[in-house]
Amino acid sequence: MALILGIESSCDETAVAIIDGSAGSLEARIVAQRIASQDAEHAPYGGVVPEIAARAHAEVIAPMVGAVLADAGLTLEDMDAIAATAGPGLIGGVMVGLVTGKALAMAADKPLIGVNHLEGHALSPRLADPDLAYPYLLLLVSGGHCQILEVRGLGDYRRLATTIDDALGEAFDKTAKILGLGYPGGPAVERLAREGDPRAVPLPRPLVGSGEPHFSFAGLKSAVMRAKDSGLHADADIAASFQQAAIDCVIDRTRLALESVGEVQAESVTALVVAGGVAANAALRGALESLAAGFGLRLVAPPGRLCTDNAAMIGWAGAERFALGYTDPLDLPARPRWPLDANAAPVRGAGVKA
Ligand code: KG4
Ligand code: ZN
Numbered sequence: 001m002a003l004i005l006g007i008e009s010s011c012d013e014t015a016v017a018i019i020d021g022s023a024g025s026l027e028a029r030i031v032a033q034r035i036a037s038q039d040a041e042h043a044p045y046g047g048v049v050p051e052i053a054a055r056a057h058a059e060v061i062a063p064m065v066g067a068v069l070a071d072a073g074l075t076l077e078d079m080d081a082i083a084a085t086a087g088p089g090l091i092g093g094v095m096v097g098l099v100t101g102k103a104l105a106m107a108a109d110k111p112l113i114g115v116n117h118l119e120g121h122a123l124s125p126r127l128a129d130p131d132l133a134y135p136y137l138l139l140l141v142s143g144g145h146c147q148i149l150e151v152r153g154l155g156d157y158r159r160l161a162t163t164i165d166d167a168l169g170e171a172f173d174k175t176a177k178i179l180g181l182g183y184p185g186g187p188a189v190e191r192l193a194r195e196g197d198p199r200a201v202p203l204p205r206p207l208v209g210s211g212e213p214h215f216s217f218a219g220l221k222s223a224v225m226r227a228k229d230s231g232l233h234a235d236a237d238i239a240a241s242f243q244q245a246a247i248d249c250v251i252d253r254t255r256l257a258l259e260s261v262g263e264v265q266a267e268s269v270t271a272l273v274v275a276g277g278v279a280a281n282a283a284l285r286g287a288l289e290s291l292a293a294g295f296g297l298r299l300v301a302p303p304g305r306l307c308t309d310n311a312a313m314i315g316w317a318g319a320e321r322f323a324l325g326y327t328d329p330l331d332l333p334a335r336p337r338w339p340l341d342a343n344a345a346p347v348r349g350a351g352v353k354a
Contacts, residue, residue, distance in 0.1 A: 002322055003031070005065070005079045005104065006315025009057040009097030010089025010117045011143070012038040012048045015311035016061070016068040018079070019127075021319025026128050026303075030312050032072035036060050039184060046177050054092030061100050076108040081327065083318025086114030087335030089144075094334045102330050111327035113318040118340045120313035121275045122151055127316035128302035136300070137261055137269045139254055139288070142276035142309075143169035143184075146215050148257040149340060150269065154320050159341035160257045165218035168246060169278045174221045175242045178228050179235050189239050190281050196240030201227050203245040208252040213260070214347055215253055220245055247287050254288065258295050273300045280304035 002021035008014070017033035038056045042048050069075060084101025087094050098114065105112040121140055126132045135152045137160075146163040166174070169186055176185020181192065203223045206216040224242050227233050233241075254272070262268050272292040278284065285301050292299040306313060321327075 002080050002319055003074070003078055004113070004315045004318040004322060005068075005076075005082050006115075006311040006313075006318055007061070007065070007082070007084040007097045007101050008117070008120070008309055008311040008314045009061060009093045010085045010087070011093065011309055012042055012053050013309040014038070014057045014060045014064060015309065015314075016064045017311035017315045018068060018072045018074065019312060019315030019319050021316070021323060024130055029127060029316065031074070032068045033310065033312050034064050034068050034071070035310055036064065043183050046183050047173065048090065050090040050092055053090055054096055057093045057096040061096060065100070065104065076104060076110070079108065079110055081105075081111045081113050081318060081322045082108075083113040083115050083315055083321070085117045085120065085314050086328075086332055087117065087338040089117055089336065091334060091336040094336070098332070098334050102332075106330060111322070112330060112332065113321050113326065114328040114332045115314045115317045115321070116338050116340060117314070118145065118338070119155070120317045122149065122157065122340065123154075123317045123320060124275050124302045124306050124313040125273045125300045126320070127313060128306055129300050132273070132300050133270050135269050136271045136273045137258060139250070139272070139274045139279075140276045141168040141250070141274065141278035141284075143167060143173065145276065146217075147340075148213070148254060150261060151273070154324060157340040159339070159344035160260065161213040161215060161253055162344070162347055163215040163217065164347055165216050166221060168215070168217060168250065169276070171217035171221055171246060172278065175224050175239065178225050179239060186278060186281065189243060190283065192236050192239040193243040193283070194240075196234065196236030196238070198240040198244035200237035201233050201241035203227070203241050205245055205248045205252070208249055211256075213253065213256055215249065217246065217249070220249070243281075243283055247284050250284065251287050251291055255291060258291070258297075262295070269297070271300045272297045275302060275307060277308045279307040
């Protein structure tokens with residue numbers, strides 16, 4: 001047994017989990033987990049307010065650690081290590097979780113493992129699927145990130161594409177705001193899209209067909225706004241057409257990445273993998289499945305509850321690190337920005353968000 005306590009607090013979910021890194025199935029690996037969403041606190045503002053988020057994390061995190069240990073019938077003494085998100089994200093929230101992790105590590109004399117939140121997302125498919133081997137091609141789509149990465153091994157990431165403006169989840173959230181669907185917008189847009197016609201509203205597909213590998217969603221968002229303001233279209237048709245346009249962009253960009261990986265590597269990737277909050281979108285998963293099949297690859301997508309922010313993925317990344325002997329000192333800094341591929345070249349307009 002390698003038992004890891006995982007802590008996540010980088011955005012608007014406070015989450016704690018206990019992971020058994022030596023177990024062989026998803027069910028056995030997640031010993032216990034709890035998540036407290038702050039959706040209600042942020043809903044009136046249509047997005048996450050950093051100060052409110054940090055305060056809410058500080059209120060619930062310590063009792064949640066106690067509750068998760070009690071759920072598992074374990075104590076801090078039983079843990080092998082404490083893993084906490086050390087960035088990237090909203091710095092106030094990251095500090096609450098990281099300092100909590102440090103205090104627990106110090107009190108129980110356990111090693112600390114600082115986890116990159118993006119690595120948590122990137123490795124979550126390996127938590128869900130014990131058969132998923134390195135290297136794989138990862139589409140990481142969340143509220144703050146939209147990247148394609150070649151995941152070569154633990155801590156070894158090559159970024160092939162990123163967004164030059166908005167992240168995909170952000171585009172869903174902004175569309176939801178334009179349509180008055182509230183926050184978080186992704187699930188609401190997906191629900192409404194089921195009732196609409198994806199061909200009803202002509203919308204642009206930014207960068208589709210471009211040889212440049214990156215993403216862009218700002219023009220799509222503006223077009224959604226114009227479609228709404230025109231008064232010509234039903235909201236469900238706008239939602240469905242937006243979702244289709246966004247998916248068309250993702251598929252085109254991911255195809256380009258799959259082609260480029262196939263060209264540079266004799267031994268190609270083992271799977272196409274999607275992770276991050278938007279990976280919960282069923283229409284996107286369906287389209288990616290067809291794309292992967294065309295390349296003779298399987299699509300690996302974690303269950304929806306592991307796509308959106310959670311502590312199981314942080315505990316799992318901690319377990320992979322612990323297995324290789326990677327631990328961190330108690331003066332580890334919290335990092336608002338922390339790219340997975342430090343060598344990736346800057347892209348025009350990108351890098352605005354953490
Ligand atoms: O990974 P995540 O929980 O937090 C970040 O690290 O950003 O991702 C949240 C994002 C939000 O933008 C949310 O609207 C989006 O994921 N999302 C979805 C769906 N579920 C969550 N987008 C589209 N369809 C969904 N079903
Ligand atoms: Zn996330």
